[in-house]
Amino acid sequence: MKINHLTSAEETLMRLFWKLESxxxxxxxxxHPEPKPHQNTVSTYLKILVEKGYLSTEKEGRIFKYNVLVPLKDYRNFLxxxxxxxxFNNSGKxxxxxxxxxxxxxxxxxxxFNLTIEIPPAKSKEPHFEYVNEILNPKKDKKKDKNKKKKKKKD
Incomplete structure (x- = not known):
């Protein structure tokens, strides 16, 4: 069975359908929680989800009964x-x-899961305080910049 992508609105409705099953x-x-969508909107989504293969229909008199065809577990695995x-380059690792x-x-x-994995401690980078140094020592930095500019002009 091929599983297709769902839009966020379709996925929201499917979460409700997975709970109900039929x-x-x-x-x-x-x-459906508030704010409730219009019945025509829900009916349109039902039609789309039937076309995508997520739901099936059974006609009972004048109304349709819907059944979930794609279980939540299968959809989660697909995602x-x-x-x-x-x-992740198909890498579980x-x-x-x-x-x-x-x-x-x-x-x-x-x-x-009875896995033996050692997690290395996180490496933290030392913070770079260039902006702080510029504020605390503005004259020194400006002199260095001027000297650099003069050297570049001479070259």
């Missing part, structure tokens, strides 16, 4: 693979390294 249009209108492909460096995952989290 629903009618009236269920969505009742469950993760896209992220790996486009930003690179994404894990990024998560660690950004403090989004910690050594304790990795212990749950």
């Amino acid at each position: 629903f009618y249009l009236k269920d969505i209108m009742e469950q 993760l693979k896209e992220l790996l492909h486009h930003f 690179e994404i894990l390294q990024s998560l660690i460096l950004e403090n989004l995952i910690f050594e304790e989290d990795l212990k749950d």
